[in-house]
Amino acid sequence: MEGEEDIIGWFEQVSSEAALAQSRTLRKILQQNYGVEYLKKWVGDVNIHEIPDDFTLHSIFTSSIPLSSHAHFEPFLQRIADGDSSPLLTQQPITTLSLSSGTTEGRQKYVPFTPHSAQTTLLIFRLAAAYRSRDGGKILEFIYSSKQTKTKGGITTGTATTHYYASEEFKIKQLKTKSFTCSPQEVITGCDYKQSTYCHLLLGLLYSEEVEFVTSTFAYTIVQAFNQLEESWEEMIHDLSHATLSSRIDIPEIRKAVLKVMSPKPELGWKIRRVCEELMKEGWLGLIPKLWPNCKYVYSIMTGSMQPYLKKLRHYGGGLPLVSGDYGSTESWIGVNVDPYLPPENVTFAVIPTFSYFEFIPLFKQHATTSSADTAIHDFLEGQPIALSEVKIGQQYELVLTTFTGLYRCRLGDVVEVxxxxxxxxxLNFICRRKLVLTVNIDKNTEKDVQLAVERGSQLMSQLSGAELVDFTSYAELSNQPGHYVIFWELKGDVNDKVLGMCCSEMDAAFVDYGYVVSRKANSIGPLELRIVERGSFNKILEHYIGNGAALSQFKTPRCTTNHFLLNILNLSTLKSFFSTAYA
Structure with missing residues (x-):
């Protein structure tokens, strides 16, 4: 309790002095990295240590160093990957690079990872746990590492979560905190998400009376895990009862670590069998509290592209609170959820002003007059970047980060609202990724707009057929004129063609963007197309990215995409398609 009070007290203080905390953060970043090649390119020989007042330092910083994107840092990061150890972005040598998942733009990007990255991860986890204030037992935690590899220059690369789970900070947390995951390190770092998931579930059942909450980085991962439980529960019960381990687990380190904590539990196996047989009859409704009776809540990132999984998560949760995790990116943690028991749809994130230096570009919606799809990233008019202390309630902004890890005035691409x-x-409310916009003509529909439209269509389908939407994405088809929106659905259950046609029209009518409505009425955008793909199609996409080094805990299905590989998988898997009659 004393620890919780200490860390909440710390955040209360820095959030009460947010402007001062930001000034100190900027000064600390620039002083730590004074003289690096990237900064010298813009500020020359200006001695940052000799600038006494924060106003002057901020003025030099914003007037000399331009706004940037990840592309500006790629040449420096590539040099680091190739073994250049000179101070390019940071004075402290960068020995580890994180890899983004690549699901947004179709390719993975390098992002610097330093001890500061692991320290802020541990700090935000402690802070979030203190606000939840309910931790104490074991955690059923679906967490995964991918492989760490070396570049030709000897730099360690992998996902940010992989680096964190391999860090000393994580290992100390596991040993010293009163809450810890059911699974040993070998299961987390096993690099085969299917085998790791099976063992996470098996050990979660072994400690079923002790588990106090269920968690993973993203809501998708929890849904994916319980899908596996539905398919494999009988095998797990056999393993529990006899202290055996399925032959599907063939990684020696995982087998040894799991079998070490197993002992025959025939009574527990019989008890769980009865529960699972009842759950099957009820469509697995309330799976979590029935199998883990002392579980208090489910904790995961549930905002943004994770919102479509809330319905399934609530089904499994059976009334348990769904607590949304915190707001971060591969580049930096940004905000903490200080109101954890609000519904995920209402969650906001309080910016932590000591983690990075934040700037905010004011955004104002506009209606473009060009027919080029290349205007998608210019879907807002921009104001001049402002400081954290200058933002206004109700205004939307694009986030800009200056980090301790060597990114300076880097546009994150996230649109947020205060x-x-x-x-x-x-x-902050997360609104959308700025580049992920559906556009054909003068229309501009964000990921959130697509999610709302799909929700309308899937609700109609559920009412008329009882089928379930498993996953979805969309893109703007521009190869024929007029261009039109395509939405891919993967379904569980049978739906007749008439209902699917109605759902297609329902989604088309749900887009309320002025440019889209006008263009549809004028037939400068064609009817929306719904494509039904075969079961397992989105899992093929997941398998591809994990095969390229992403971790399951990092994967997010983009709701709008231009990724050719992803679209190729879905187009080859399409079973049937329907066109809207909403504007006929």
Whole structure:
């Protein structure tokens, strides 16, 4: 309890002095990295250590160093990957590079990872746990590492979560905190998500009376895990009862670590069998509290592209609170959920002003007059970047980060809205990824717009057929004129063609963007197309990215995409398609 009070007290103080905390953070970043090649390119020989006041330092920083994107840092990061150990972005040598998942743009990107990255991860986890204030037992934690590899220059690469789970900070947390995961390190770092998931579930059942909450990085991962439980529960019960381990687990380190903690539990196996047989009859409704009776909540990132999984998660949760995780990116953690028991749809994130230096570009919606799809990234008019202390409630912004790890005034691409303040630090709603916009003509529909339209269509399908939407994505088909939107659905259950046609029209009518409505009425955008893909299609996409080094805990299905590989998988898997009659 004392630890919880200490860390909440710390955040209350820094959030009450957010402007001062930001000034100190900027000064600390620039002083730590004074003289690196990237900064010298813009500020020359200006001695940052000799600038006494924060106003002057901020003025030099914003007037000399331009806004940037990840592309500006790629040449430096490639040099680091190739073994250049000179101070390019940071004075401290960068020995580890994180890899983004690549699901957004179709290719993975390098992002610097330093001890500061692991320390802030541990700190935000402690802070979030203190606000939840319910931890104490074991955690059924679906967490995964991917392989760490070396570049030709000897730099360790892997996902950010992989680096964190391999860090000393994580290992110390596992040993010293009162809450810890059911699974040993070998299961987390096993690099085969199917085998790791089976063992996470098996050990979670072994400790079923002790588990106090269920968690993973993303809601998708929890849904994926319980899908596996539905298919494999009988095999797990056999392993529990006899202290054996399925032959599907063939990684020696995992087998040894799991069998070490197993002992025959025939009574527990019989008890869980009865529960699972009842759950099968009820469509696995309330799976979590029935199998883990002392579980208090489910904790995961449930906002943004994870929102479509909330329905399934609530089905499994059977009334348990769904607590949304915190707001971060591969580049930096950004905000903490200080109101954890609000519904995920209402969650905001209080910016932590000591983690990075934040700037906010004001965005104003516009209606383009060009027919080029290349205008998708210019779907907003921009104001001049402002400081954290200058943001206004209700205004939308694009986030800009300057980090301790060597990124300077880097546009993150996230659009956020200021929903309020926690003391003097803003509370943010995530709106969308700026580049992920559906556009054909003068229309601009974000990921969130697509999610709302799909929700309308899937609700109609559920009412008329009882089938379930497993996953979806969309893209703008421009190869024929007029261009049109395509939405891919993977379904569980049978739906007749008439109902699917109605769902297609329902989604088309749900887009309320002025440019889209006008263009549809004028037939400068064609009817929306719904394509039904075969079961397992989205899992093929997951398998591809994991095969290229992503971790399951990092994967997110983009709701709008231009990724040719992803689209090729879905087009080859399409079973049937329907066109809207909404504007006929």
């Amino acid at each position: 929903a309020g303040f926690h003391n003097k630090t803003p509370k």
